[in-house]
Amino acid sequence: MPVITMREALNQAMHEEMERDENVFLMGEEVGHYQGAYKLSQGLLQRFSERRVIDTPIAEMGFAGVGIGAAMVGLRPIIEFMSFNFSLVAIDQIINNAAKIYQMSAGQFHIPMVFRGPSGPAVQVSSQHSQSLESFYAHVPGLRVVLPSTAYDAKGLLKSAIRDDNPVVFMENETLYSSQSDVPEEEYLIPLGQGDVKREGQHVTLVAWSQPVHVCLDAAEVLSEQMGIEAEVVDPRTLRPLDERIITDSVRKTGRCVIVEVGWPKAGFGAEVAYRVQRECMDYLDAPVERVTSDDVPMPYARNLELEVQPQVKDVVAAVKKVLYLE
Structure with missing residues (x-):
């Protein structure tokens, strides 16, 4: 089975879906001649022409709105934001139009489209380019919200997102674009709303999505090697719809x-997960649910401060010790 990067996996997903369905097209800043700000659309312009790979001005609200209109008449746009921080410019279109038109039209108009691009902190891009906005979009009925953590997941989830008849917010982490995993050559889909256990364990459940999944996997190795604690790492992969059962089954076990x-x-999506865990697993919990988040500050630019603000392995290990009453 080939080992490829998440960047290559996402490119393959778009290429395959554009080959499969002529109604699929890609639109965004620098997606065409520059082949994507992060080279995710490499080769697509040459294969599908400017009719289906469309470079736009720096006008997120404008091209998000054009995409919604295209979806209303049966096309399947993929709208790429150079950063999800810039999606805030288009948030009125995403929340007030894309998420609501199906209901407000009494089901006459589906909005089969994907808003995708990098989300969350990268490396020293400061406070306006380092925000994790998934809780903003997961709050909104009518949207689906997806955050892959591996190349395998990214390809299977993006293909499903493109085929979905609802607007999908597909948030990738820039620091994971070069991460690698096994990705089969044959076609596969990962259903939206289906989580994954990334590591089996019996003593504590670690729930994370996107880049923090890898922090949890590293922390699980430290816990196992140094303390004999076996942590189970659960990745919901999509926040809306949320695979609540895969989380609660794990917590009932651990x-x-x-x-x-x-x-x-404050109001992070982890608070929603914690509520659901205590509601469904109260009789199984041996300790209160703990959360590990970034600090409640805008992201600093200095690298040492940037790392200190974000969840690190040491923070996860400390939280595990707390729920196991080891400190």
């Missing part, structure tokens, strides 16, 4: 839960 996210603590 009796303890730590939720790790790179977003801010």
Whole structure:
């Protein structure tokens, strides 16, 4: 089975879906001649022409709105934001139009489209380019919200997102674009709303999505090697719809839960997960649910401060010790 990067996996997903369905097209800043700000659309312009790979001005609200109109008449646009921080410019289109038109039209108009691009902190891009906005979009009925953590997941989830008849917010982490995993050559889909256990364990459940999944996997190795604690790492992969069962089944097995996210603590999506865990697993919990988040501050530019603000392995290990009453 080939080992490829997440960048290559996402490119393959778009290429295959554009080959499969002529109604699929890509639109965004620098997606065509420059082949994507992060080279995710490499080769697509040459294969599909400017009719289906469309370079836009720096006008997120404008091209998001054009995409919504195209979806209303049966096309399947992929709208690329150079950064999800810039999606805030288009948030009125995403929330007030894309998410609501199906209901407001009494089902006459589906909005089969994907808003995708990098989300969350990268490396020293400062506060306006480092935000994790998944809790903003997961709050909104009518949207689906997807955050892959591996190349395998990214390809299977993006293909499903493109085929979905609802607007999908597909948030990739820039620091994972070069991460590698096994990706089969044959076609596969990962259903939206289906989580994955990334590591089996019996003593504590770690719930994370996107880049923090890898922090949890590293922390699980440290816990196993140094303390004999076997942590189970659960990746919901999509926040809306949320695979609640895969999380609660794990917590019922381990009796303890730590939720790790790179977003801010106030009203972060981890708070929603914690609520559902206590509601469904109260009789199984041997300790209160713990959350590990970024600090409640805008992202600093200095690298040492940037790392300190975000969840690190040491923070996850400390939270696990807390729920196991080891400190």
